[in-house]
Amino acid sequence: MDRIVIRGGNRLVGTIPISGAKNAALPLLIASLLTTDTLTLRNLPRLADVNQLVRILGNHGVEYTIAGKRPGESVDAGQTVRLDAAHVIDTTAPYELVSKMRASFWVIAPLLARMGEARVSLPGGCAIGTRPVDLLLMALERLGASISIDGGYVVAKAPQGLRGAEIEFPKVTVGGTHVALMAASLAHGTTVIRNAAREPEIADLAECLVKMGARISGAGTDVVEIQGVARLGGASHVVLPDRIEAGTYAAAAAMTGGDVLLEGAKPEALGAALDALRAAGATVTVEELGLRVRRDGGEIAPVDVTTAPFPGFATDLQAQFMALMTRAKGRSRITETIFENRFMHVQELARLGARIRLDGDTAVVEGVDKLDGAPVMATDLRASVSLVIAALAARGETTVNRVYHLDRGFERLEAKLCACGADVQRLAA
Ligand code: EPZ
Numbered sequence: 001m002d003r004i005v006i007r008g009g010n011r012l013v014g015t016i017p018i019s020g021a022k023n024a025a026l027p028l029l030i031a032s033l034l035t036t037d038t039l040t041l042r043n044l045p046r047l048a049d050v051n052q053l054v055r056i057l058g059n060h061g062v063e064y065t066i067a068g069k070r071p072g073e074s075v076d077a078g079q080t081v082r083l084d085a086a087h088v089i090d091t092t093a094p095y096e097l098v099s100k101m102r103a104s105f106w107v108i109a110p111l112l113a114r115m116g117e118a119r120v121s122l123p124g125g126c127a128i129g130t131r132p133v134d135l136l137l138m139a140l141e142r143l144g145a146s147i148s149i150d151g152g153y154v155v156a157k158a159p160q161g162l163r164g165a166e167i168e169f170p171k172v173t174v175g176g177t178h179v180a181l182m183a184a185s186l187a188h189g190t191t192v193i194r195n196a197a198r199e200p201e202i203a204d205l206a207e208c209l210v211k212m213g214a215r216i217s218g219a220g221t222d223v224v225e226i227q228g229v230a231r232l233g234g235a236s237h238v239v240l241p242d243r244i245e246a247g248t249y250a251a252a253a254a255m256t257g258g259d260v261l262l263e264g265a266k267p268e269a270l271g272a273a274l275d276a277l278r279a280a281g282a283t284v285t286v287e288e289l290g291l292r293v294r295r296d297g298g299e300i301a302p303v304d305v306t307t308a309p310f311p312g313f314a315t316d317l318q319a320q321f322m323a324l325m326t327r328a329k330g331r332s333r334i335t336e337t338i339f340e341n342r343f344m345h346v347q348e349l350a351r352l353g354a355r356i357r358l359d360g361d362t363a364v365v366e367g368v369d370k371l372d373g374a375p376v377m378a379t380d381l382r383a384s385v386s387l388v389i390a391a392l393a394a395r396g397e398t399t400v401n402r403v404y405h406l407d408r409g410f411e412r413l414e415a416k417l418c419a420c421g422a423d424v425q426r427l428a429a
Helices: 022-034 048-060 102-115 134-142 174-185 200-211 243-255 272-279 315-325 345-351 381-393 404-409 413-418
Strands: 003-007 013-017 038-044 063-066 079-084 117-121 146-150 153-157 166-168 190-194 215-217 223-227 235-238 259-263 283-287 290-294 331-335 355-359 362-366 375-377 397-401 423-427
Touching: 003 381, 022 038, 022 048, 022 079, 022 102, 022 174, 022 200, 048 063, 048 079, 048 102, 048 404, 102 117, 102 134, 102 153, 102 174, 134 146, 134 153, 134 166, 134 174, 174 190, 174 200, 174 223, 200 215, 200 235, 243 259, 243 272, 243 290, 243 315, 243 381, 272 283, 272 315, 315 331, 315 345, 315 362, 315 381, 345 355, 345 375, 345 381, 375 381, 381 397, 381 404, 381 413, 413 423
Parallel strands: 013 259, 038 235, 166 190, 375 397
Antiparallel strands: 003 397, 003 423, 038 079, 063 079, 117 153, 146 153, 190 223, 215 223, 259 290, 283 290, 331 362, 355 362
């Protein structure tokens, strides 16, 4: 298994191009199952999760071509993928695939809406806690599907097609909203989703569905209305920039007292994270090409944050912000409200000298004057990258093991950091 070795202490200075968003790319790829025509997706990040999902779609009969690099194109240009789901050959998504990537469960929506049936494995446990799918199934039932569980599989049926309905989520769910949007697009009649997730990735999926012929209004707000259509067609769509990648490098720039232009980053997509970074002492300015984040000489101020659905502080940035807080001048409290077990980075940050105490759903971080390099590992991609951020400011050498977690969600991580002066090296197993 590859490792990454980081020698800390260098300021990050330079430009980091932000890739297409993983969490937008995944539902967009799945949306290809909704049509017999070609869906072209541009600016897809080169990530293990994207490749894995493309393979999963191949299992259902989706044919795809990934365009090679054009002459003169930058190494940072995203990929273009053409997906053609004219012939769906299998409506079953097996355990071996769904258990590796939870988002692949979402294929249930287009398969059910277009083919009238789907048999999709329950995803099972996950490193960041129990992640049930009850609300996704509730949404499909509201749309008229019959749902049963058979041998670890969800069997969803709607032989006469789905019909529009009122869906009110008791809790904000990104996956639930994606599933409801895709399924309702091909249902008979009108669907209203209440308490919908407002994440930018939802609006991006809706924008693509509209290009495919869906009739959707209100995506990006908490009430979304969908008038179902009989069929959807092909489209071409550019994946939006990754706000979590941008927030991660913003935290790294602040951590190292650096000055980094996050090329392509959109300030409005970062929600409360930008306020938290500013409160911690970073200067964030919106420039023509993106967002500039820098921290001059001064200390890192302690800032309390509580994760919340968008536009609140993203749970996917919690670990990275905690890494920053390990060097703050004073005590900060970081409360995780979305997932109940998303603190695995705490013990690993402690190996670098961080002082963090867990108090239920809150991590109490006492800032320290210095961190020291050590071998560390993590169990999910955001936790792994928080260790990279801490290592960039630690004295000496840190080895981050299990790099495959990083490869799931961060494109060319070490190249992007090295281009800004970091000392990061990947060692093959
Ligand atoms: C998406 O997961 C993201 N994944 C996650 O990013 C992200 O952390 C999460 O949204 C929250 O922002 C993708 O977009 C591929 P949810 P999702 O449904 O859709 C509970 C990363 O690191 N819930 O919004 O699975 C659930 O347990 C990943 O890139 C139910 O109770 O998250 C959680 O507490 C990790 N029942 C809350 O809702 C359900 O049926 C929000 O989960 C569904 C969810």
